[in-house]
Amino acid sequence: MDLLDTLPARISDIPRRWAQRTPHAHALHDGQRHWTYAELDTAVAQAAELLRRWQLRPGDRLAIVGENCVAQVALTFAAAALDAWIVHINGRLSGREVDVVLRHSGARLAIYLPLSMSPETSAHAARNQAVPMPTPLGTWLVGALNPHCVPEPVHAASEQQVAALLYTSGTTGAPKGVMLSHRNLLFIAAVSSSLRGLTPDDRAYGVLPITHVYGLTSVMLGTLYAGACLHLCPRFTPDALLNALHDERLTIVQGVPAMYARLLEKLGGAQRKLPNHLRFAYAGGSPLAPTLKAQVEALLGVPLHNGYGLTEAAPTVSQTRLDTPRSDSSVGYPIPGVEVRVDNGELWVRGPNVMRGYYQEPALTVAVLRDDGWLNTGDMVRQDADGALFIIGRSKELIIRSGFNVYPLEVETVLNAHPAVTQSAVLGRARADGDEDIIAFVEPDPRHQVTPAELASYLADHLAPYKRPSDIILMPALPAAATGKILKSQLRQMV
Known part of the structure; x- marks a missing residue:
C-alpha cells in the first residue's frame, strides 16, 4: 500500500490515534513531568474548546507566540482539529518581526505563551495588550480578536487544506508565509519517523523550535507519529543536553551543527566517548563541516547523520541512511516519494512535501513553483552517480x-x-x-x-x-x- 494512502486526514489525528492505542504511554516530557497520550489528547480537546469559545473559525489563522512547551503542542493540534491555520512565531524574535507576521497573516487571534524563562514573549504580549486567561494548561496571554480577519476556504482533502503558515526570510530578509498542507506535514512526519527507525520506546530531544519547520515537522510530528516520547526543551544549552542524555536516557537527538559545536566547546573537545543511550544523531538546518561531524561522532559514539531541506518542502528533501552512514559532507539521498532533478546546477524538487505556495504572494509563488509541481530550491548542488547530493551553495548568495x-x-x-x-x-x-x-x-x-x-x-x-x-x-x-x-x-x- 502506498504511504499516502495510510496517512490520516489531519495532523490532529496523531495524538488521538495513540490515545486510543496506548493511552498510558509517554507522549511528552516538559522538564517537570511526563504527559501520557491520553493526557495530551485531553489537553488538545480542552484547547480546541477554548479556541471555539474565543470565536476561532475554520479557515482563520491562529498565531502562537512562544517557545517549546506542552501548550504549544496542544494548540498546534487543536487548531488543526478546527481546520484553522497555525502560525508559529518564536518569542525571541524582535517586536518588529513579530508584528510583521501578525499583520501579514491577518491572524484572527494571537496567543502568547510566556514561560518563566521567556521575558521576550511577555514583552510582545504587553506591547499588543494581551490579557491573562487561565486555562487547564496554565495562564495564557490572549490578544484581542481581529475583526478584519477573513477565513480562508476549507477543504476536506488533506493535500489542499493548509495546516501551518510558517514564515521564512530566505536570503532577501523579507518574510514569506509558506503554506503547508496537512498532507505535506503528515508525509514528512511519516517518512522522518521511518528513516529514523522510531518506535514507541524511543525518547527524542525536542530542543529545535517548534516555531521552525524542522522542529515542527521532523522532530515534533515525526516523534509523535511513531508513538514515541518527545522531551521538550525551550532553549538549547550544553548543560541541558548533557543532563537529558544522562537523566532522561535519550535515544534520539536532532540538532543543528552550531548546537553540536557548543557541546564540544563545553566538554573541551571529543577527548573520550560520552556515556549515553543514543542510537541516532542527526544534524540539519545548515552546512555540516566534515571535521565537526567526525568530532561529534567520536564524542557520541554513533554516526552523525546529515540531511537537507527547506521550509517550502516541509522541510526534508534528502537524508543519509541509517544502514549506510557517510564520512563526507553529503546530505544523502532523496527521501522515498520525493523526486529531484538538477538543472544548470540548481536543485529542483517534486513530491507530497512541496508547499501550496506563498500566502498572498502569487508572483513569488509562480517564480519558484511550476504548474507540474516542481519547486526551484535556489540551491546549487552536485549529484554523484549513486544519487547522493552535495550542497554547493545558494544561487542568490x-x-x-x-x-x-x-x-x-x-x-x-x-x-x-x-x-x-x-x-x-x-x-x-x-x-x-x-x-x-x-x-x-x-x-x-x-x-x-x-x-x-x-x-x-x-x-x-x-x-x-x-x-x-x-x-x-x-x-x-x-x-x-x-x-x-x-x-x-x-x-x-x-x-
Missing part, C-alpha cells in the same frame, strides 16, 4: 569576484575546518568598479586564540586567490535565529 563565481559555502566549509573556528559566514560586498569583495565573519572557538592574519594564511593554503576573503572579521558570537541558523541578513547590514 553567489559572489562574482574578478569574473569568477564564488559560493560562500565553499569558503565557510574551509574556515569551519580550522580548529580555532566555531562557525563562519561569508558574504559579498559590492564595489564601485562592479566587482565584489569577499567578507568573512568568524566566531572563534573560545578555547583557542586566533587572529585574522593567521586565518588568512590558513586560507591561502586551501583556496584559490579569487576565493580568499578581503576582510576577516572576528565576532564573539554570530547573530543567529533560535534554530541556530546564522542570520546573514543582519551581517549584510554591517557589510
